[in-house]
Amino acid sequence: MAVEEAVAMKNKGNEAFKNKDWPAAIDFYTKAIELDDTQVSFYSNRAQANIKLEAYGYAIADATKAIEIDPEFVKAYYRRAVANTAILKHSDAIHDWKIVVRKNPADKVAKAQYEACQKLVKRAAFLKAIEIADPPSAAEGLDLENMVVEEAYDGVRLKDEMTQEFIDDMIERFKNGKKIHKKYVYQIILAVKDIVYNEPTMVETTVKPDQKLTVCGDTHGQYFDLLEIFRLNGLPTDTHAYLFNGDFVDRGSWSTEIALLLYAYKWLRPDKFFLNRGNHETDDMNRMYGFEGECKAKYNERVFKLFSESFSALPLATLIGDKYLTLHGGLFSDDNTSLDDIRKLNRHNQRQPGQSGLMMEMLWTDPQTAPGRGPSKRGVGLQFGPDVTKRFCEKNGLDAIIRSHEVRMEGYEEEHDGKCITVFSAPKYCDSTENKGAYINIESDLKLQFHKFDAVPHPDIKPMAYANNGMMSMMGM
Structure with a gap:
């Protein structure tokens, strides 16, 4: 009986998700999990609703639980990768993107994300390497006084004060x-x-x-x-x-x-x-x-x-x-x-x-x-x-x-x-x-x-x- 009730709650969660009411979807998925905590899709669906609400920490926890239940469930790796990418934890995300690409070699989106993630990690390392304690202002060398606003500009002109x-x-x-x-x-x-x-x-x-x-x-x-x-x-x-x-x-x-x-x-x-x-x-x-x-x-x-x-x-x-x-x-x-x-x-x-x-x-x-x-x-x-x-x-x-x-x-x-x-x-x-x-x-x-x-x-x-x-x-x- 609890199993049927749990599925009914999941279905209600899916309906709320379809209507873009993420908090309601999370409530229904949570009720489904309370009735039956063995179903990988309940955690994976709740992870996706948490991503929509920018609750990326919760999404990572849900995806991780789904992976514990079924290490072959690719969607959970995908969602954990998305959540880690969203909070700029690219090194953690790369691990999961790699698994998704290995398990689903035909998934072009995952492959693109994996490559993008690798670039982001390289860029972060590069920016850190060239970081200067007190960099010069981007305003240096900007000669506003002699910058010409062309005659063809069709907007109101700005002088020295905002109007x-x-x-x-x-x-x-x-x-x-x-x-x-x-x-x-x-x-x-x-x-x-x-x-x-x-x-x-x-x-x-x-x-x-x-x-x-x-x-x-x-x-x-x-x-x-x-x-x-x-x-x-x-x-x-x-x-x-x-x-x-x-x-x-x-x-x-x-x-x-x-x-x-x-x-x-x-x-x-x-x-x-x-x-x-x-x-x-x-x-x-x-x-x-x-x-x-x-x-x-x-x-x-x-x-x-x-x-x-x-x-x-x-x-x-x-x-x-x-x-x-x-x-x-x-x-x-x-x-x-x-x-x-x-x-x-x-x-x-x-x-x-x-x-x-x-x-x-x-x-x-x-x-x-x-x-x-x-x-x-x-x-x-x-x-x-x-x-x-x-x-x-x-x-x-x-x-x-x-x-x-x-x-x-x-x-x-x-x-x-x-x-x-x-x-x-x-x-x-x-x-x-x-x-x-x-x-x-x-x-x-x-x-x-x-x-x-x-x-x-x-x-x-x-x-x-x-x-x-x-x-x-x-x-x-």
Whole structure:
């Protein structure tokens, strides 16, 4: 009887998977496993749903269990390889790709992935070998003053200061598939790099009477959905501030457009427009998930390098009205970590977050329902329970933390007794998840007002169109 019930649960999981409701699919596969833990397909299917939710650590564990049950089950090796590749553990992935190719020599996709993985490992070793402790800026030798914008350029001209007129024109150009002149791209990135470099690691802001602050989560290169936020909620103004909580780029194929538009607003209103760094404002993720390729395709390599420098200058958190700590990932491995530790963190000494430490935790961690701390479902960072959040908020006089970093089917979720709030602003994420997007409005009473919105149509360019070595096909997009 249990066996039949387990199969029924698996079938329900498959149905939810078909409908792109990954959390529901995982729930059904889990129930199937609880009823019958001997079926390789239950673990393999759950691994694939976890990949869709970017829970790569869980996917690796499920695929490993499937391989223990049946060492000949090729799909499990394939899924474990995909998950390891996704979290940049290429050396682990190579082992599994090799097995898949050996067992399925006719599988052209696996063969291409195996070869791509080998190249990635070689490239990583090469980059490490030529790494300079303090490399010269990509701005060196850039003579902006004498760079000519041709007469034929049909957009609004930019002088020494950002203008609303330039931004309005840029929004329309990007909507119509046009670019801005590369001189203006350089000007925008360099101006914003200087502004954010001089901001503290934790920016502190308040919401005055008759003003509003909107907090947005991941936008991931989904430019047309960003414009939908502005359409529904109003453009940034002197009385309407915005905070974008990381992961502006990668995956979606309009990442340069989003980064340039957000940067232009930052330049126009540095005290009314805030940007936190996310785990995708980092070199290794940009190389894998499309932003580097997109910069090169639309502009040039120097543009990517300048963006990279500006990303590493971004603040890591914003404190709103002394009540809400807003940061991309989440809380810390040590209960003694305080707001003062964030204030004191010199982010300029460490350009990339690395595999451990305060910066990595701020960009990578996730909440869990169980108390205490646990290993990360992503395979990077850690997870923190409601008790960890409660202690942190009490110790630092906070109402809640606001974080992003994870898809939520309703666009946002209040967890940990309302003290941990996730907001995610990329609806129909990667064109492959049936989630809503959300944003949070905060007025001077500091109450959180949640707003959900649906994805809007976009030109027919697939997500990850510029990603490294066929990542798109590998991730099943």
